[in-house]
Amino acid sequence: YPGGxxxxxxxxxxxxxxxxxGNVTVEWDRRTRLRTNPTxxxxxxxxxxxSYEVVVDTTSGYVTPVRTITGLTSxxxxxxxxxxxxDFGSQQSTVYADIFQISAVVGRGYPLRGAF
Numbered sequence: 001y002p003g004g005x006x007x008x009x010x011x012x013x014x015x016x017x018x019x020x021x022g023n024v025t026v027e028w029d030r031r032t033r034l035r036t037n038p039t040x041x042x043x044x045x046x047x048x049x050x051s052y053e054v055v056v057d058t059t060s061g062y063v064t065p066v067r068t069i070t071g072l073t074s075x076x077x078x079x080x081x082x083x084x085x086x087d088f089g090s091q092q093s094t095v096y097a098d099i100f101q102i103s104a105v106v107g108r109g110y111p112l113r114g115a116f
Contacts, residue, residue, distance in 0.1 A: 021081070022080075022081030022084070022091050023078050023079065023080045023081055024078070024079040024084075024092075024095045024116050025076065025077070025078045025079075026076065026077050026078075026079075026097070026099070026114070026116050027075060027076040028075050028076070028099060028112060029075065030050065030075050030101060031101060031109075048104045049073070049104070050073055050074065050075075051071070051072065051073060051101070051102035052072040052073075052074075052075065052077070052099060052100060052101055052102060053068060053069060053070050053072065053099075053100045053102060053108060054068070054069040054072065054077050054097050054098070054099050054100075055067075055068050055069075055097060055098045055100070055111075056068075056069075056079065056087065056095060056096070056097045057096045057097065057098070058088075058096070059096060060096050060115060062096060062098060062113065066087040066088070067079075067083065067087050077099070079095055079097075079116075094115050094116070095115070095116045096114075096115050096116075097113075097114060097116060098111035098112065098113050099111065099112040099113075099114070100112075
């Protein structure tokens with residue numbers, strides 16, 4: 001792709017895991033490739049649509065994905081207790097995941113990697 005990394009979306013920022021009834025809920029701030037200095041807290045998207053993917057992994061090594069969630073259209077995701085049991089056989093005390101903002105031009109951006 002022309003421009004290479006220039007077209008790659010930045011990693012999402014500031015993950016905010018929420019506590020719940022065995023579900024893992026994570027919210028994050030989207031990033032933009034546009035040159036901007038927002039003073040009102042609003043960051044322009046800089047993409048045709050807002051889209052994310054989350055890849056859940058078995059360990060902090062991030063080499064064995066167990067679930068990929070595609071088509072997210074907002075900057076939040078919930079990993080239910082039932083999904084955790086289906087993927088691991090039990091509820092997890094820590095969930096390792098990469099969150100990618102998606103570009104229509106180059107696909108996945110840089111990951112926001114975290115233990116939630």
